[in-house]
Amino acid sequence: xxxxxxxxxxxxxxxxxxxSYGKLVAYLAARMRDVAGAEDxxxxxxxxxxxxxxxxxxxxxxxAWLLAVARRRRVDAIRRRLTSEASRDHLRLIAEExxxxxxxxxxxDERLRLMFACAHPAIEAGVRAPLIxxxxxxxxxxxxxxxxxxxxxxxxxxxxxAKARIRETGIPFRVPERAELGERLDAVLEAIYAAFAEGWxxxxxxxxxxxxxxxxxxWLGRLVASLMPDEPEALGLLALMLFAxxxxxxxxxxxxxxxxLAEQELVLWDGAMIDEAETLLxxxxxxxxxxxxxxxxxxxxxxxxxxxxxxxxxIAIKHLYDALSVIAGSxxxxxxxxVAIAEADSAAAGLSALDELGGDKRLADYQPYWAARAGLLAxxxxxxxxxxxxxxxxxLERDPxxxxxxxxxxxxxxxxxxx
Amino acid sequence: xxxxxxxxGNEAGMAAAPADAVTQMSSAYVSYTEALKKSGAxxxxxxxxxxxxxTSVRITDGKTNVLDGPYADTKEQLAGFYMIEAEDVDAxxxxxxxxxxxSTGTVEVRPIWELTM
Numbered sequence: 001x002x003x004x005x006x007x008x009x010x011x012x013x014x015x016x017x018x019x020s021y022g023k024l025v026a027y028l029a030a031r032m033r034d035v036a037g038a039e040d041x042x043x044x045x046x047x048x049x050x051x052x053x054x055x056x057x058x059x060x061x062x063x064a065w066l067l068a069v070a071r072r073r074r075v076d077a078i079r080r081r082l083t084s085e086a087s088r089d090h091l092r093l094i095a096e097e098x099x100x101x102x103x104x105x106x107x108x109d110e111r112l113r114l115m116f117a118c119a120h121p122a123i124e125a126g127v128r129a130p131l132i133x134x135x136x137x138x139x140x141x142x143x144x145x146x147x148x149x150x151x152x153x154x155x156x157x158x159x160x161x162a163k164a165r166i167r168e169t170g171i172p173f174r175v176p177e178r179a180e181l182g183e184r185l186d187a188v189l190e191a192i193y194a195a196f197a198e199g200w201x202x203x204x205x206x207x208x209x210x211x212x213x214x215x216x217x218x219w220l221g222r223l224v225a226s227l228m229p230d231e232p233e234a235l236g237l238l239a240l241m242l243f244a245x246x247x248x249x250x251x252x253x254x255x256x257x258x259x260x261l262a263e264q265e266l267v268l269w270d271g272a273m274i275d276e277a278e279t280l281l282x283x284x285x286x287x288x289x290x291x292x293x294x295x296x297x298x299x300x301x302x303x304x305x306x307x308x309x310x311x312x313x314x315i316a317i318k319h320l321y322d323a324l325s326v327i328a329g330s331x332x333x334x335x336x337x338x339v340a341i342a343e344a345d346s347a348a349a350g351l352s353a354l355d356e357l358g359g360d361k362r363l364a365d366y367q368p369y370w371a372a373r374a375g376l377l378a379x380x381x382x383x384x385x386x387x388x389x390x391x392x393x394x395x396l397e398r399d400p401x402x403x404x405x406x407x408x409x410x411x412x413x414x415x416x417x418x419x
Numbered sequence: 420x421x422x423x424x425x426x427x428g429n430e431a432g433m434a435a436a437p438a439d440a441v442t443q444m445s446s447a448y449v450s451y452t453e454a455l456k457k458s459g460a461x462x463x464x465x466x467x468x469x470x471x472x473x474t475s476v477r478i479t480d481g482k483t484n485v486l487d488g489p490y491a492d493t494k495e496q497l498a499g500f501y502m503i504e505a506e507d508v509d510a511x512x513x514x515x516x517x518x519x520x521x522s523t524g525t526v527e528v529r530p531i532w533e534l535t536m
Contacts, residue, residue, distance in 0.1 A: 149516055150509050365458050394447060395454025400522040403447055 006054070013053035020062040021046045022136040023107055024098075026114040030173035031094050035117070035135055036163040041095075045069035046138050063107050067098060111136055112227045113173040115220075118162075119187040120171045127158045128187060129194035134159055136223075137216055147198045147213050185228075189237045189293065192220045196241050214248070217241055225280070235284035236293035242277035243300030246270040258405040266307045274304050292328040295320055299336075314343035331362055335372050347379040367396040371406060383414045421462065421531035422503050422511040427495040428524030430469050447519040455503060460514060464501035495524050502531070 021042060028038035045066045059065040098107065118131040130144045145155035165171070176184045196217025221238040228234045250268035253259050281297050299320045306312050321337035334357050342350020354373055363369040374389035390410035397403045436444075448466075455461035470489040477484045489496065498520065505511040508528065515526040 149512055151512065154508065365454070391450045391453050392457060394450035395452070396517055398516045398521075400519075403519070403522075404443065407443060407446060407450075 009057075010054040013058055014050060016058045016062050017046060017049040017053055017066075018137045020066055021049070021138045022111055022114075023109060024063055024066055025135055025138075026110040027098060027107055028094055029117075029135070030110045030113050033170065033173065034163075034167045035114075035131075036160070036167065039135065039163075042066060042070050064099070067095060071095060109227070110173070111223060112175055115188050115191075115224070116175055116184060117166055117171050117173045119184070119191050120166075121184075121187070122169055122171055123162050123165060124158075125187075125190075127162045129191040129198075130155060130159060131162050132188075132191050132220065133195055133213075133216065136220065139216075147195075185231060185233065188224065189233060192217055192224065193237060193241070193293075195220065196244075200244060214241070214245060218245060230287070232284040232287040232289050233291050233293050235280045236291070236295075236297050239277040239280035239284065240293050240297035240300055242273050242280070243297060243304060246273035246277065246304070252401060256401055258399070258401040260405070261303060262312070269304065269307055271307070274307070277301070290323075292324065295324045295327070299324070312343070314340055318344045331357065331360055331366065332368070335363075335369055338376075339372050342376055342379075347376050351376045351380065365396060367393050370396065374406075374409070378409070378413055386410075386413055420505060420507065420511075421533065422505050422508070423527075423529045423531060424464075424501040424503060424511070424515050424518060425497060425527040425529065426499045426501075426518065426520035426524065427493075427527065428498045428520055429494065430496045430498065433498070433523075434469070444519055444523075451517060451519055452501075454517070455501065455514065460503045460505060462502040462504055464499070464503075466499040467497060470496045498524070 024042055025035070025038045028041060029035045032038060048069050049062070049066055053059070114135055115132055118135060119128045123131065130148060133139045133144050134141070141156040141159055142152040144159075145152040148155065175181070195213050199213030199215065199217060218238070218241045221234075221241050225231075225234045225238045247261070247264060247269050249270070250264035250266075251259055259265075277297065278301060281294065281301060284294050284297075299317060302313055302317050302320065318337070318340040321333060321340050325333050325337055335354070338350045338353035338357070340350075341353050351373070354369070354376065357363060357369070370389050370393035374386050374393055377383075377386035377389055387410055390406055390413070394403055394406045394410065397406060433441075452461065452464060455464070473487075473489040475486045475488065475490050477486075501514075501518070503511065503514055505514060508530070511528050511530075515521060515528050518526050520526055
């Protein structure tokens with residue numbers, strides 16, 4: 001096999017291993033009401049699959065393979081160390097039931113129920129996305145910790161605490177009733193989007209330990225959209241993520257420098273992915289309920305329309321941000337709205353929209369605020385203030401490519417007028 | 420809480436870096452320090468001279484040993500530090516990730532052992 005072929009084989013094996021692992025964890029956890037117990041039972045088998053399948057190929061019945069290995073590796077011995085006799089016996093019974101079912105039918109997919117348990121209101125909001133990544137996709141705490149920029153020990157403790165809470169509080173593994181579905185689904189979608197956004201902020205994928213969480217976010221988004229095909233926001237979120245992902249290759253040039261949206265080469269955008277996103281967004285809009293993710297996807301759609309029309313409709317974008325700040329206002333939305341105002345009306349109008357946010361203390365250490373400010377000040381010829389704002393943005397940036405880009409913009413200040 | 424950000428990097432690599440990369444790095448550090456100060460997190464911080472200027476002192480059995488060079492020979496060397504005030508370790512890690520040294524070497528985050536009165 002060539003290097004590329006073996007990479008492809010590994011990726012395929014890993015994808016199946018995660019798919020089957022997540023289904024088994026979900027099935028076990030939903031019946032035991034114990035996520036940690038289900039994971040323990042399958043951890044060895046999952047590790048063996050990740051190691052062997054890339055070489056041997058994926059077995060015909062991956063779930064049956066995992067379960068057989070889990071049993072062979074003495075599930076009971078592991079269980080004995082970790083939990084009570086009662087739950088060990090319980091697990092054995094479930095495993096037998098699973099094996100019996102798998103001989104003639106597919107295992108029922110309980111991953112949606114598991115996701116609702118992980119994103120339950122009784123679980124701390126910040127740990128929901130990590131919990132989903134671990135239980136559904138089998139990521140270890142260290143990988144998740146790197147992606148979310150916390151220490152592995154801290155992430156490990158948070159995950160353990162959350163799982164104990166699921167067990168001890170008796171958090172249900174079910175899809176909520178219609179009446180409370182909206183709010184609860186929001187929490188699930190928010191967790192998925194958090195995973196995607198962490199991956200999106202590392203476009204170069206330079207962090208070797210952090211996997212490409214953007215891809216995983218999309219995978220989870222597809223899962224939810226396929227399991228709840230009539231929920232417009234589930235479709236909206238998937239569309240939003242696909243629109244963003246479609247531009248990934250255009251965000252860096254050949255030497256790894258950052259390329260801002262307005263200067264991206266359109267041929268590098270993934271047209272098929274954009275088309276899929278457009279279709280999803282239309283399906284969502286047809287349900288007649290407009291909400292946050294659909295609006296954000298519509299914004300992305302407006303930006304990508306440049307590939308067809310050759311121009312960006314900033315007035316439409318401004319109106320979409322107006323709507324978004326009414327239903328889901330946040331500092332990020334306000335900053336983007338100010339940038340849209342600057343493009344649609346004038347730089348001065350954009351700057352005064354940013355000035356209105358000045359009192360928000362959360363923005364003091366927020367890079368995009370200072371970068372937007374610097375750009376508008378530069379356009380208005382306020383060079384010293386622009387330089388100071390660029391400095392602030394440079395000092396707050398994590399990504400070396402973006403830092404270089406901002407440094408170049410700062411170095412170019414005033415040049416345009418002099419020329 | 421107070422934290423030390425200890426910046427480790429490959430000295431030889433830095434010494435061999437082209438001039439524009441060095442300028443870019445220094446100006447990134449100026450901006451980073453400025454951002455720390457503006458947000459009220461900065462307590463102290465400086466760059467250290469290379470390890471060839473280091474002297475190590477140790478007293479064993481009443482006898483003083485003075486050695487040329489750093490305490491340990493490592494692939495990456497201590498090149499500088501910041502002492503910052505941060506709400507918690509997550510905030511300190513966020514600052515460490517923004518440090519220009521994190522993209523060329525390693526930034527170690529260590530809480531200061533505070534003396535309780």
